[in-house]
Amino acid sequence: MSHAWRSLRHRNFQLFFFGQSISVIGNWMTRLATSWLVYRMTHSVLLLGVVGFSGQILSFLLGPVAGVWVERLNRRKLLVATQAAAAVQSLALAALTLTHVITLWEVIVLTAMQGLINAFDMPGRQSFLVQMVEDRNDLSNAIAINSSMANGARLIGPAVAGLVVGAFGEGWCFLLDGFSYFAVIASLLLMHIKPMEVRHRTSSMLEEMREGWDYVRTFRPIRSILLLFAVGSMMGYSYPVLLPFFAAQVLHGGATTLGWLTGASGVGAVVSALSLAVRKSVVGLVRMVQIASTMLGSALILFGFSHTLWISLVLMGFVGFGLIQTASASNTIIQSLVKEGMRARVMGYYTMAFFGSAPFGSLLAGVLAARIGAAHTVMVTGACCVAGSVWFALELPKVKAEMRPIYEEMGLLPAQQEAALEAVPGA
Known part of the structure; x- marks a missing residue:
C-alpha cells in the first residue's frame, strides 16, 4: 500500500498537502456557514440557488480566458495572489457577519468575488501539480491524494462548522477560514520550484483561446469526459444548495443536521479519493467515470424519497462517492492525455465544467424547488445524471479507441496487454 502515498515523497507536494489541508477545512466551514446564513436570513430555497449561482457564474464565464492567462504567468506567484485575495474575501465576510450588519446583497457580492478568484486559482493549481511533482509517473497519484485531502476536509469542515454555527454563529467560521489561507501561502513560499521553460508567444490571447477550444472540441476523449462532467456538475452538484431545506424541513433538524448531511457526503468522497490513490495506473478509469455518474444520479433520486x-x-x-469519483477520475484522465502546451487551457475548461456548470444547476435547483419542491428537484437532477451516464456508455468504445494509442506510447498499455484488456469490461 506504500505506493498509495508515493507522490508525498516530493517535498514541494508535501508542503502543499499540509498547507492546503488546513485551508480546505476552512473552505468547507465557509460553504456550510454561508448556506445556513442565507437560509436563516431568507428561508428561501430560491435565494439559496441565487447565492450558489453568484458564487460560480464568473468561473464559467472566465474559464477559457483564465486558462490562457495561467500559461503566461508564474503559477506559484499566481497562487499566492489568489490565496491572499481569498483570505481578504473571507475576513470581510467575517467582519460583516460578526458585527451583525451583513445583508443578502453583501453575501452575493462577496460570494461572486470568490467565484472570480476560483476562475484563476483552479486552473493554476491543477497545472501547478506538474511542477510540484517532478516525476510524471506520480502525477495521477498526486491528483488522487489532493482529492483525498480535499474530501477529508469536506468530512471535517462541515462537522466542525455545524458545531461552531450552533455555538457561536456563522461569523466565526468565516474568520477561521480567512486565517486558514495563510497556511497555503506559507507552503507556497517555502517551495523550491524549478522554473518552467517560457515559450515565446507570437499569437494573441484570442488565438490561443481558439486553439484551446479547437483542441478540446476535436479530441473526443477530453470532449466527452468534459461534457459528462459538466452534466454531473450542473445537475449532480446542485444538491448542496437544497440541503439546508432538507435539514430543517424534511429531517426536522438544524445546523448540526446540515453538518451531518454534508459530512456524510464527505465520507463517501474520502472513500472515493482513497480508492483512486491506491490505483497503480490510470488504465480503466474511463469506465469508472460512467459508473460513478450512474451512482451519483441514482443516490440523488433515492435521497429525494427519504x-x-x-x-x-x-x-x-x-x-459524495459518485460526485468525487467523477470529478477526480475525469481530472486524472485529462491530465494524463493533454499536451503540456495545452494543459492550463484545458484545465480552464475543466474549471468551466466544475465551477461553471454548477451555478446554472444551483439556480435551476432553486427555481425548481420553489415550484415542485426540493424532494422532486433532487429526483429530476439525479435522473439527468443517469441519462448522462447512459450517453457516455454509448461513447465509450470510440473514446477508448482514441485513448489506446496515447497510453501505449506512454507505456501504460503495452501491446501484449491489449488482448487481455479487450476482454475485460472497463479496461
Whole structure:
C-alpha cells in the first residue's frame, strides 16, 4: 500500500498537502456557514440557488480566458495572489457577519468575488501539480491524494462548522477560514520550484483561446469526459444548495443536521479519493467515470424519497462517492492525455465544467424547488445524471479507441496487454 502515498515523497507536494489541508477545512466551514446564513436570513430555497449561482457564474464565464492567462504567468506567484485575495474575501465576510450588519446583497457580492478568484486559482493549481511533482509517473497519484485531502476536509469542515454555527454563529467560521489561507501561502513560499521553460508567444490571447477550444472540441476523449462532467456538475452538484431545506424541513433538524448531511457526503468522497490513490495506473478509469455518474444520479433520486436521517446519511455517502469519483477520475484522465502546451487551457475548461456548470444547476435547483419542491428537484437532477451516464456508455468504445494509442506510447498499455484488456469490461 506504500505506493498509495508515493507522490508525498516530493517535498514541494508535501508542503502543499499540509498547507492546503488546513485551508480546505476552512473552505468547507465557509460553504456550510454561508448556506445556513442565507437560509436563516431568507428561508428561501430560491435565494439559496441565487447565492450558489453568484458564487460560480464568473468561473464559467472566465474559464477559457483564465486558462490562457495561467500559461503566461508564474503559477506559484499566481497562487499566492489568489490565496491572499481569498483570505481578504473571507475576513470581510467575517467582519460583516460578526458585527451583525451583513445583508443578502453583501453575501452575493462577496460570494461572486470568490467565484472570480476560483476562475484563476483552479486552473493554476491543477497545472501547478506538474511542477510540484517532478516525476510524471506520480502525477495521477498526486491528483488522487489532493482529492483525498480535499474530501477529508469536506468530512471535517462541515462537522466542525455545524458545531461552531450552533455555538457561536456563522461569523466565526468565516474568520477561521480567512486565517486558514495563510497556511497555503506559507507552503507556497517555502517551495523550491524549478522554473518552467517560457515559450515565446507570437499569437494573441484570442488565438490561443481558439486553439484551446479547437483542441478540446476535436479530441473526443477530453470532449466527452468534459461534457459528462459538466452534466454531473450542473445537475449532480446542485444538491448542496437544497440541503439546508432538507435539514430543517424534511429531517426536522438544524445546523448540526446540515453538518451531518454534508459530512456524510464527505465520507463517501474520502472513500472515493482513497480508492483512486491506491490505483497503480490510470488504465480503466474511463469506465469508472460512467459508473460513478450512474451512482451519483441514482443516490440523488433515492435521497429525494427519504424522510429518515440515517437513510439520508447513507445516500449522501453514495452521492459524495459518485460526485468525487467523477470529478477526480475525469481530472486524472485529462491530465494524463493533454499536451503540456495545452494543459492550463484545458484545465480552464475543466474549471468551466466544475465551477461553471454548477451555478446554472444551483439556480435551476432553486427555481425548481420553489415550484415542485426540493424532494422532486433532487429526483429530476439525479435522473439527468443517469441519462448522462447512459450517453457516455454509448461513447465509450470510440473514446477508448482514441485513448489506446496515447497510453501505449506512454507505456501504460503495452501491446501484449491489449488482448487481455479487450476482454475485460472497463479496461
